[in-house]
Amino acid sequence: MSRCPLHIDIPLFEIYKIHLLMPSANFTNYTSRTIMGRMYMKIREFRNEDWEGVWNILQQVFRSGETFPNDPNTSESEARDYWVSKPKFTYVAIQDGTIVGSYHLKDNQIGLGSHIANAGYVVSPNNRGRGVGTALADHSLNVAVNKGYTAIQFNLVVSTNNASLRLWNKFGFTTIGRIPKAFSYKDKGLVDAYILYKELK
Numbered sequence: 001m002s003r004c005p006l007h008i009d010i011p012l013f014e015i016y017k018i019h020l021l022m023p024s025a026n027f028t029n030y031t032s033r034t035i036m037g038r039m040y041m042k043i044r045e046f047r048n049e050d051w052e053g054v055w056n057i058l059q060q061v062f063r064s065g066e067t068f069p070n071d072p073n074t075s076e077s078e079a080r081d082y083w084v085s086k087p088k089f090t091y092v093a094i095q096d097g098t099i100v101g102s103y104h105l106k107d108n109q110i111g112l113g114s115h116i117a118n119a120g121y122v123v124s125p126n127n128r129g130r131g132v133g134t135a136l137a138d139h140s141l142n143v144a145v146n147k148g149y150t151a152i153q154f155n156l157v158v159s160t161n162n163a164s165l166r167l168w169n170k171f172g173f174t175t176i177g178r179i180p181k182a183f184s185y186k187d188k189g190l191v192d193a194y195i196l197y198k199e200l201k
Contacts, residue, residue, distance in 0.1 A: 041100070041132075043139045046090035053099030054092060054122075055079060061122045065186030067161050068120070072186070083120070089143065093123075093132055100127040103136045105144060108153050117149040117200075133167055141171065144200055151199045158183045159192040173198045 046054070058079045063072045070082065084090050087104035094100065101123040108118035119140050123132045144152050156179070157164055177195035185191045 041093055041095040041135065043091055043093045043135060046084060046092050046102070050092050050099055050102075051080060051084070054083065054102045057099065057102065057122050057124050058083060060125055065184075067158055067164070069156060069183065087120075089147070091136070091139065091143070093136055095127070095132075100124045101132040101136050103140050105140055105147070108155070115148070115150045117144045117147075117152040118155065119144075119152060128163075133163070134170075137167055137171055141198075141200065149200055151197060153198075154194075154196040156182060157194045157196050158185070159194060160185060160188065165194070168196050168198075171198065 055076055058074075062068055062070045062074050062079070065072050070079075074082070083102070083104055087106040089105040090102065091104075092099050092102045101121070103119055103121040105117055105119045107114035108116040121133060121136050121140070123136070141152065153176075154168070154173075157168070159165075159178075173196040175194050176197045179193045179195065181190035182193035183191050
């Protein structure tokens, strides 16, 4: 494993451990390769040529109507504005030349509330359960620290999204609020949502 802070080789299933190994490192990129059958992937900042792959994932996630409040019929231009143009930072996860996930990072509030971050995450349906979400989560928390944020808050985590709730619990997030009937689930009607919070160090 390389110790270079800007260019790091880490196995996909071990990537979440980096904050324990090198908590102060500036993890801008992960390098993708396979060694002895272990699959590696790269997480780097979004480039314009990545959009097609990101849009493909966003379409599927939005249309499912299960985790994001965005209109299932969100247009491509609306999606790009939401995922790339408005956030401060957008990253992609790439494996075998294919974008398998993405996240964006932004201020949770304007002005005097801008020291707390907010973020959104998507993983390709074909790559769920393989550690991509965990890798994106870990990377985003390190980036948030390096960008000067003191905490991160998620304002609408759907109560039926058990995978996401387990993930954020693993990373030490605290549930600071519950919003009754906050999300209009595609098949289940109105369900509650949580507000999650974590201080960053």
